Amino acid sequence: MSTTAILLLSILALGFLITFQIAKASEYVSILNGEKKSFEQSNKVNAFLMVAFLVLSLIGIWVCHKAYYGRTLLPFPSASDHGEKIDTMMFITIAVCGVVFFITQILLFWFSFRYQYSEKRKAYFYPHNTNWEILWTTVPAIALCVLVGFGLYYWYKITGDAPANAMQVEITGKQFAWVYRYPGKDNVFGKKYFKEINEAEGNELGLIWDDKAAQDDIVTTSAMYIVKDVPVKINIFSRDVIHDVGLPHFRMKMDAVPGTPTTMYFTPKFTTEEMKKITDNPEFEYEIACDQMCGNSHYSMKGIVKVVTKEEFTLWRAGQKPKYVEINSATAKPASGGMADSTGNLKQGLSPTPDSTNKVITRR
Amino acid sequence: MSNEAAMHGHPEVVTTHEAHHDEHHVHHHKETFITKYVFSQDHKMIARQFLISGMVWAVIGGLMSVLFRLQLGYPDESFPWLEDILGRWAQGGKISPENYYALVTMHGTVLVFFVLTGGLSGTFANFLIPLQIGARDMASPFLNMLSYWFFFIASVVMISSLFVQTGPFSGGWTAYPPLSALGDASPGSKVGMDLWITSMALFVVSSLLGGLNYITTILNMRTKGMSMTRLPLTIWALLFTAILGVLSFPVLLSGFILLLFDRHAGTSFFLSDIFLASTQQALPNEGGSAILFQHLFWFLGHPEVYIIILPAMGMVSEILSINSRKPIFGYMAMVGSLFAIAMLAFLVWAHHMFVTGLNPFLGSVFVLLTLLIAIPSAIKVFNWLTTLWKGNIRFTPAMMFAIGFVSLFISGGLTGIFLGNSTLDIHLHDTYFIVAHFHIVMGVAGFFGMFAGIYHWFPKMYGRYLNNTMAYIHFWVTMVGAYLIFWPMHYQGLAGMPRRYLDYSNWESFNQFNDLNKFISTVAMIVFAVQLMFVFNFFYSIFKGRKMNTQNPWGATTLEWTTPIHAGHGNWPGEIPEVHRWAYDYSKDGREFIQQTESVNPNESKH
Numbered sequence: 001m002s003t004t005a006i007l008l009l010s011i012l013a014l015g016f017l018i019t020f021q022i023a024k025a026s027e028y029v030s031i032l033n034g035e036k037k038s039f040e041q042s043n044k045v046n047a048f049l050m051v052a053f054l055v056l057s058l059i060g061i062w063v064c065h066k067a068y069y070g071r072t073l074l075p076f077p078s079a080s081d082h083g084e085k086i087d088t089m090m091f092i093t094i095a096v097c098g099v100v101f102f103i104t105q106i107l108l109f110w111f112s113f114r115y116q117y118s119e120k121r122k123a124y125f126y127p128h129n130t131n132w133e134i135l136w137t138t139v140p141a142i143a144l145c146v147l148v149g150f151g152l153y154y155w156y157k158i159t160g161d162a163p164a165n166a167m168q169v170e171i172t173g174k175q176f177a178w179v180y181r182y183p184g185k186d187n188v189f190g191k192k193y194f195k196e197i198n199e200a201e202g203n204e205l206g207l208i209w210d211d212k213a214a215q216d217d218i219v220t221t222s223a224m225y226i227v228k229d230v231p232v233k234i235n236i237f238s239r240d241v242i243h244d245v246g247l248p249h250f251r252m253k254m255d256a257v258p259g260t261p262t263t264m265y266f267t268p269k270f271t272t273e274e275m276k277k278i279t280d281n282p283e284f285e286y287e288i289a290c291d292q293m294c295g296n297s298h299y300s301m302k303g304i305v306k307v308v309t310k311e312e313f314t315l316w317r318a319g320q321k322p323k324y325v326e327i328n329s330a331t332a333k334p335a336s337g338g339m340a341d342s343t344g345n346l347k348q349g350l351s352p353t354p355d356s357t358n359k360v361i362t363r364r
Numbered sequence: 365m366s367n368e369a370a371m372h373g374h375p376e377v378v379t380t381h382e383a384h385h386d387e388h389h390v391h392h393h394k395e396t397f398i399t400k401y402v403f404s405q406d407h408k409m410i411a412r413q414f415l416i417s418g419m420v421w422a423v424i425g426g427l428m429s430v431l432f433r434l435q436l437g438y439p440d441e442s443f444p445w446l447e448d449i450l451g452r453w454a455q456g457g458k459i460s461p462e463n464y465y466a467l468v469t470m471h472g473t474v475l476v477f478f479v480l481t482g483g484l485s486g487t488f489a490n491f492l493i494p495l496q497i498g499a500r501d502m503a504s505p506f507l508n509m510l511s512y513w514f515f516f517i518a519s520v521v522m523i524s525s526l527f528v529q530t531g532p533f534s535g536g537w538t539a540y541p542p543l544s545a546l547g548d549a550s551p552g553s554k555v556g557m558d559l560w561i562t563s564m565a566l567f568v569v570s571s572l573l574g575g576l577n578y579i580t581t582i583l584n585m586r587t588k589g590m591s592m593t594r595l596p597l598t599i600w601a602l603l604f605t606a607i608l609g610v611l612s613f614p615v616l617l618s619g620f621i622l623l624l625f626d627r628h629a630g631t632s633f634f635l636s637d638i639f640l641a642s643t644q645q646a647l648p649n650e651g652g653s654a655i656l657f658q659h660l661f662w663f664l665g666h667p668e669v670y671i672i673i674l675p676a677m678g679m680v681s682e683i684l685s686i687n688s689r690k691p692i693f694g695y696m697a698m699v700g701s702l703f704a705i706a707m708l709a710f711l712v713w714a715h716h717m718f719v720t721g722l723n724p725f726l727g728s729v730f731v732l733l734t735l736l737i738a739i740p741s742a743i744k745v746f747n748w749l750t751t752l753w754k755g756n757i758r759f760t761p762a763m764m765f766a767i768g769f770v771s772l773f774i775s776g777g778l779t780g781i782f783l784g785n786s787t788l789d790i791h792l793h794d795t796y797f798i799v800a801h802f803h804i805v806m807g808v809a810g811f812f813g814m815f816a817g818i819y820h821w822f823p824k825m826y827g828r829y830l831n832n833t834m835a836y837i838h839f840w841v842t843m844v845g846a847y848l849i850f851w852p853m854h855y856q857g858l859a860g861m862p863r864r865y866l867d868y869s870n871w872e873s874f875n876q877f878n879d880l881n882k883f884i885s886t887v888a889m890i891v892f893a894v895q896l897m898f899v900f901n902f903f904y905s906i907f908k909g910r911k912m913n914t915q916n917p918w919g920a921t922t923l924e925w926t927t928p929i930h931a932g933h934g935n936w937p938g939e940i941p942e943v944h945r946w947a948y949d950y951s952k953d954g955r956e957f958i959q960q961t962e963s964v965n966p967n968e969s970k971h
Contacts, residue, residue: 124753
């Protein structure tokens with residue numbers, strides 16, 4: 001035990017002791033003064049505190065809003081078209097719920113204060129009133145219809161089919177990283193099967209090399225590159241447990257479920273560079289946050305989305321080598337390409353050597 | 365009756381209304397310590413057992429939250445004394461990720477099930493049902509006793525899981541497979557998870573034994589004149605709670621059993637296409653659906669939140685009415701809205717799963733059904749407000765907590781409208797917004813209902829009062845603290861900050877809240893300390909509290925206040941009183957209150 005801990009504990013114990021003594025004493029005082037009198041006194045104090053609590057809370061809400069609203073995502077434009085819809089829906093809901101919140105909370109604490117016990121007052125026997133009850137059944141029902149209506153209108157827009165011209169990207173979650181795949185020149189994702197996964201050989205996704213379509217697929221773990229103003233359809237997979245592709249700046253989120261592919265699509269509106277200016281943060285990145293508890297390093301399962309212009313994307317894409325080529329060029333170069341050091345070779349393989357690209361060895 | 369017979373579960377109490385006049389005037393059998401305090405079949409004692417067990421759990425669960433808030437508030441600092449307490453789980457005074465997730469998981473499991481289900485409805489259903497409907501005990505006192513002891517064994521198993529070498533389960537209280545199914549994916553999913561499932565299965569048994577008993581008792585054992593529409597709202601709420609539990613807990617159990625099969629019997633209910641990095645091996649399982657478990661889980665999981673909140677609503681209705689000295693406004697609407705909430709509870713579970721890849725059309729149906737719940741909730745809130753209106757309010761500690769409950773229910777209920785709308789849920793799902801939402805509406809509001817109940821019925825339980833000064837300090841610190849802790853979390857949620865992260869420093873998007881996290885952690889510790897003061901007040905007052913010397917200290921109309929101050933097993937020494945009116949004749953015809961046992965005067969105004 002450190003001294004601070006002991007100090008804190010003794011302060012706690014002391015505070016506790018003092019409170020207890022006061023509590024005991026006040027009980028004796030109430031017996032001496034008569035229970036009725038002390039009840040009336042404490043009732044007045046508590047009634048006053050009720051309304052004080054209301055006022056201080058309203059001020060507190062304002063202070064909290066001042067302090068933290070700027071740190072949320074809402075003051076900045078959403079980075080995707082779908083996000084704009086979600087933000088609009090958010091403001092509609094905040095407005096409706098905000099009105100209800102202030103009315104009901106103010107009534108609650110005001111009534112508590114206003115109708116505090118008084119010897120003179122007689123409580124009003126008022127067991128029910130059908131008209132009032134109809135009123136507060138129908139008004140919330142109408143308000144909710146509005147919210148459901150807007151909500152579902154946007155929901156169908158967001159979850160609808162991706163446009164035909166959408167760019168296709170695949171993302172796979174594993175403990176505790178993201179792997180991205182692009183379909184290559186043929187624009188078709190090659191077949192994969194989880195039992196083909198072999199990390200030692202660099203086949204993280206279990207691509208089936210016999211499938212021609214798989215041979216030109218690009219697999220990368222560095223970042224997911226997507227293009228500004230081009231709709232992107234993200235095909236989501238998981239390799240082990242449930243993960244979640246959380247994209248707060250695009251306001252999008254979708255689980256990655258082993259055995260069950262999921263998708264989402266959206267159109268990014270600002271490049272990463274533009275977003276750095278918008279948020280006035282030179283360190284800004286579009287981060288992919290895993291939003292589904294996936295194990296002990298869940299909190300560090302981060303991916304990066306790079307939104308770039310069309311030209312930048314073409315350039316980046318030109319520098320990428322298909323995984324098949326990458327693996328085979330790596331294992332082909334040193335003859336002793338055993339299982340044990342194949343990962344080491346893989347690292348060498350990442351730096352492209354012009355003569356090795358065409359060498360292909362057949363898989364076992 | 366011999367102790368032996370009592371031990372073997374022979375019901376000591378004859379519960380029909382005619383056959384018990386004489387034998388209950390005095391304690392007719394000698395009670396030993398064991399039959400009276402341990403294997404008791406008296407519903408009042410079982411209620412107290414549930415309450416005290418629940419409080420022990422609440423302290424444990426709360427302490428866990430203090431520990432992980434320490435990590436969240438001070439991620440860069442180390443606390444050497446933590447190593448003294450937690451050993452290798454906090455090497456160098458820093459909570460390890462395994463331990464962090466174990467603490468979070470256990471905090472959730474313990475508080476949702478063991479405190480706010482077992483501790484809350486276990487206590488008040490047992491205590492209030494026979495007393496308020498006018499019965500000598502539950503329909504089956506023996507099953508009732510078993511219900512407690514299953515709860516107790518479940519507790520022992522859950523506690524024991526904290527001490528296994530690979531640690532307790534650490535995959536979140538929702539226990540989603542495959543994480544919860546595979547020990548190689550997370551050490552907590554090894555033997556810790558087996559113990560977790562065993563404990564939860566025992567808990568379900570306890571809850572079913574209790575629930576069946578509550579339903580049977582309410583439907584069959586009401587005293588003469590106690591028609592369903594004369595029942596206090598507490599009983600209606602407890603009835604719906606029990607129905608929810610009986611119909612939904614078995615589904616959860618089925619999910620757990622399938623999970624157990626997947627873990628040990630090689631089945632593939634929830635497993636498919638899995639390659640584990642830790643073993644570098646692909647599992648043989650194919651064709652299972654991980655999402656199926658979520659359906660089974662949330663089919664209980666959603667009713668579960670109503671299992672927590674309905675008893676609180678019932679008690680709050682009762683306490684608001686008594687202390688406003690006014691009838692509850694719109695009794696039938698209150699019953700109707702409880703019914704509507706209970707029914708809708710079964711039809712909204714998939715709103716927890718909007719981003720699992722659920723068919724968007726199905727999602728939209730669940731949006732509609734989910735937002736419908738706001739209507740009965742609105743009715744309840746406005747009826748509570750109208751109950752206060754033109755009342756003559758006495759701020760007893762119970763009343764304070766009841767008013768606090770309404771405030772929290774409004775705040776947390778409204779954020780439910782955000783989350784129930786799938787469009788917004790895409791953004792808010794699994795962020796701090798949801799943490800704020802359910803802690804306010806289910807966690808703190810559930811606790812406020814429980815505190816209100818404890819302060820209100822403590823005199824009936826122990827024949828003494830809790831200390832008022834400590835009660836008021838308890839209320840105000842908890843009320844202010846709850847808002848200080850959870851209100852700013854909405855802003856963290858609107859920043860997209862994910863829950864269940866123990867360190868945000870590596871994230872450019874979420875590291876702007878370090879000062880706020882520190883603040884929240886500090887307030888959480890203060891609030892926790894005040895809860896300890898409440899626990900102290902509770903145990904101190906059992907033995908040393910101010911004595912209750914009137915039978916009906918709050919001037920209430922219901923039957924429990926017609927029993928003697930220290931009611932024996934059987935509750936009423938003579939005959940069970942007959943009921944002539946509803947439970948809410950307050951301030952009627954110039955009288956402050958008219959007890960349910962008083963016959964109706966022909967000149968009385970109608971309600």
